[in-house]
Amino acid sequence: MNPTSIKKRNLSGTTMVVFGASGDLTSRKIIPALASLAEQNQLPSEFSLVGVARSNYSEQEFRNLVLESAANSEAMEGIIDQVHYLKGDYNQLSTYQALSKLLESIEQYRSTGTSRLFYLATVPSLFGTISSLLGESGLSSNPPVGYSRIIIEKPFGDDVQSAETLNRDMHTSFDEEQIYRIDHYLGKETVQNLLALRFSNAIFEPIWNRNYVNNVQITVAEQLGIGHRGTFYEHAGALKDIVQNHMMQILSLVLMEAPATMDPIAIQNEKVKVLSSIEIPKVDEVCNRVVRGQYHAGVINSDEVRGYREEKDVDPNSGTETFVAMRLAVDNWRWAGIPIFIRTGKRMPKRETQVVMEFNRAPHLPFVGNSARQLGPNRLILKIQPEEEIKLVFGAKVPGQEYNIRSVAMDFSYSETFREISWDAYERLILDAMIGDRTLFLRSDEVIKAWEIVEPIQKAFSDPGFPLYPYAAGTYGPKESNKLLQQSGHYWHNSLARLTRKNLDIDQG
Ligand code: NDP
Numbered sequence: 001m002n003p004t005s006i007k008k009r010n011l012s013g014t015t016m017v018v019f020g021a022s023g024d025l026t027s028r029k030i031i032p033a034l035a036s037l038a039e040q041n042q043l044p045s046e047f048s049l050v051g052v053a054r055s056n057y058s059e060q061e062f063r064n065l066v067l068e069s070a071a072n073s074e075a076m077e078g079i080i081d082q083v084h085y086l087k088g089d090y091n092q093l094s095t096y097q098a099l100s101k102l103l104e105s106i107e108q109y110r111s112t113g114t115s116r117l118f119y120l121a122t123v124p125s126l127f128g129t130i131s132s133l134l135g136e137s138g139l140s141s142n143p144p145v146g147y148s149r150i151i152i153e154k155p156f157g158d159d160v161q162s163a164e165t166l167n168r169d170m171h172t173s174f175d176e177e178q179i180y181r182i183d184h185y186l187g188k189e190t191v192q193n194l195l196a197l198r199f200s201n202a203i204f205e206p207i208w209n210r211n212y213v214n215n216v217q218i219t220v221a222e223q224l225g226i227g228h229r230g231t232f233y234e235h236a237g238a239l240k241d242i243v244q245n246h247m248m249q250i251l252s253l254v255l256m257e258a259p260a261t262m263d264p265i266a267i268q269n270e271k272v273k274v275l276s277s278i279e280i281p282k283v284d285e286v287c288n289r290v291v292r293g294q295y296h297a298g299v300i301n302s303d304e305v306r307g308y309r310e311e312k313d314v315d316p317n318s319g320t321e322t323f324v325a326m327r328l329a330v331d332n333w334r335w336a337g338i339p340i341f342i343r344t345g346k347r348m349p350k351r352e353t354q355v356v357m358e359f360n361r362a363p364h365l366p367f368v369g370n371s372a373r374q375l376g377p378n379r380l381i382l383k384i385q386p387e388e389e390i391k392l393v394f395g396a397k398v399p400g401q402e403y404n405i406r407s408v409a410m411d412f413s414y415s416e417t418f419r420e421i422s423w424d425a426y427e428r429l430i431l432d433a434m435i436g437d438r439t440l441f442l443r444s445d446e447v448i449k450a451w452e453i454v455e456p457i458q459k460a461f462s463d464p465g466f467p468l469y470p471y472a473a474g475t476y477g478p479k480e481s482n483k484l485l486q487q488s489g490h491y492w493h494n495s496l497a498r499l500t501r502k503n504l505d506i507d508q509g
């Protein structure tokens with residue numbers, strides 16, 4: 001039995017209420033995750049689902065939608081009688097009064113408590129209103145047996161001030177312990193493995209600092225464009241969509257100190273500490289440290305793809321960035337002086353999320369002539385997706401009479417090593433919220449710290465004179481992003497691969 005199924009035994013009867021029942025996130029992520037949990041017999045034995053939205057569905061129509069989104073999973077069909085729909089406007093108190101009655105009738109015959117999990121999979125501007133009205137209608141208080149919890153999805157505000165307002169609004173109805181802020185990157189196995197790698201091995205921590213690490217590179221590259229989310233993306237851009245949340249989470253796990261235990265508070269404390277140590281750039285310095293770009297038409301996998309400004313619901317003169325690269329500095333004992341490079345972009349050559357720890361070169365090479373010319377620095381490459389791998393790059397002797405040294409790689413692959421099924425992030429996070437395990441959720445102060453780092457960049461971007469460099473779809477962003485690193489003699493991991501591919505057996509990306 002795996003640990004999660006042991007935890008499941010403690011789950012009381014639960015009703016999950018999804019605000020945004022007719023939306024994209026619900027059909028693409030939440031329902032498939034529930035279906036998969038049902039298949040694996042991981043849902044509480046008395047589980048009900050209530051969808052709330054404005055769309056005029058009958059209960060049967062909503063059930064059909066759920067079955068469709070669950071790819072007609074048999075397990076979901078088994079619990080479809082426990083799926084309900086409530087039509088209502090989130091701004092009206094009457095919606096919550098009707099919800100309260102529906103929940104009471106669902107829970108009437110339950111012997112295992114009245115646990116309620118409210119999932120706000122809807123427009124973020126309504127988060128404050130929904131949580132206030134849940135409070136006003138008495139739905140936010142923890143019942144004597146069971147719980148009342150609320151899950152919210154990023155973005156958590158638009159800047160420091162609005163994030164603080166959202167926290168305050170939510171806290172008027174829910175205690176911090178009842179609030180589960182999802183960053184789905186924390187639900188990814190390989191992101192969690194960053195902690196396992198660092199803190200379950202004795203060999204990495206001693207060299208995980210400024211004495212041995214030369215620079216750190218974090219890349220979240222997406223091959224996809226913005227799909228049908230033009231309206232959303234025009235407002236967000238890469239900085240708010242990916243950097244403020246997913247990248248800050250990866251970065252804090254890579255750079256934080258060791259927590260004393262895996263207790264959620266211990267981990268969150270360390271994440272907040274390292275986020276607090278990141279140097280906040282001054283608005284007028286941003287142009288020296290940050291490059292933003294926007295994709296134009298190009299070719300990916302031999303297919304021609306349109307440019308960002310030609311996408312649906314995008315302003316033909318849009319100034320929204322689809323690419324950001326930046327150099328960050330951490331003002332603490334462990335990382336002082338070490339550049340941390342991060343970048344993210346849409347329409348890049350391939351989907352690739354990875355962390356590269358690049359180590360200092362050997363202080364002296366005793367090999368004669370040019371024999372070690374092809375030797376790159378040691379690197380530890382933590383591939384988060386789509387392949388889930390860890391790769392250590394080091395020098396090895398090429399067979400032969402002479403001492404020719406070449407970079408080679410030692411690989412660990414998740415899929416080749418483990419036979420256990422890797423859970424989808426949403427499965428893991430939804431189950432953890434039911435269990436009450438807050439380790440993989442964000443605390444209010446983490447969110448604020450991440451906004452504090454991003455806000456000056458946001459302000460600099462709002463100046464129409466701030467450069468927005470074009471890049472062709474299917475490339476690794478504007479060349480200015482390479483220059484950002486070259487200023488200090490560094491190279492993006494993939495750029496180095498391109499420059500030297502002829503000479504290297506490794507580093508295909
Ligand atoms: P959608 O626009 O697809 O869905 C919005 C939902 O909210 C619909 O069900 C809509 O109902 C409902 N709704 C909106 N206003 C009201 C209202 N006043 N009263 C009642 N219902 C209302 O949004 P997404 O699913 O894309 O996004 C949801 C959340 O998830 C957002 O916070 C987003 O940032 C986040 N997110 C989304 C991701 C994605 O891939 N989609 C990825 C990561 C996060 P109706 O249509 O019936 O009016």
Ligand code: BG6
Pocket residue numbers: 184222241
């Ligand atoms: C979401 C962003 O949070 O993450 C999307 O809103 C992005 O724009 C997505 O595509 C990436 O998630 P993943 O899991 O596919 O890397």
